[in-house]
Amino acid sequence: MSPTIPTPANFELHKQLAADTIEVDRWDCCRVLLMNDAAYPWLILVPQRPGVCELHKLSAEDLALTTAEIVRASEAMERLFQPVKMNVAALGNMVPQLHIHVIARFEDDPAWPQPVWGVGPAVPYGAGELAARVEALRGAFSH
């Protein structure tokens, strides 16, 4: 679970991402964050590469790592939550630091079948609920 490639010392998580999420894990390329919104199982992967704002600006090696980590996150979410669809997106119109949303979607979630962005304010997890979800995700990642 611990990264084999050290995080560059000058990598700093964008303050908006830090405010909206809880850190779940650190992988070879990406930091794995849980969006603090109980309405959707919603991870955010942030390649720990200072100054990178677009997927196509990652080095070929980092892009391959990031892609593998998107697959790892998607497979873990699928095992854990049995969603009807995974949504994967790198948008970044408001937070320029490259980050990839990996969201498990259900036909009874508040936004279905629309995308999740801009659909009401986030519903923060309760403390116990949050600890349980982080624990469950870590367990699914280590499968």
Add this chain to the structure above:
Amino acid sequence: MSPTIPTPANFELHKQLAADTIEVDRWDCCRVLLMNDAAYPWLILVPQRPGVCELHKLSAEDLALTTAEIVRASEAMERLFQPVKMNVAALGNMVPQLHIHVIARFEDDPAWPQPVWGVGPAVPYGAGELAARVEALRGAFSH
């Protein structure tokens, strides 16, 4: 420009994607479609693999091809349109066939800074405008 890996004979483009787009090119993995919405430079890449609905269900080889093709599409759009941001997303809540949106975004586009989905009806290209855009994209791809 012509695919080196033949498209499986049983691949059929989803009828909604066929209705909403114009084919621009066929690459090793993906069919390259232009969304018929003049409000945004908007490509859709569709891996020509029958029955695949999720990025993480592609074979490792096809996922690497698709990722490289997302980069190729993004770089061409960036050269051609100089957007402030590229948006890349695989959602598929309404059209299950795996397809990846690659959209050039601008601070004066109708949805900025929100995502483009669900913001008003598509604005179809005029005939001359459409031909010029397809031509420009093909030129940028062959760079």
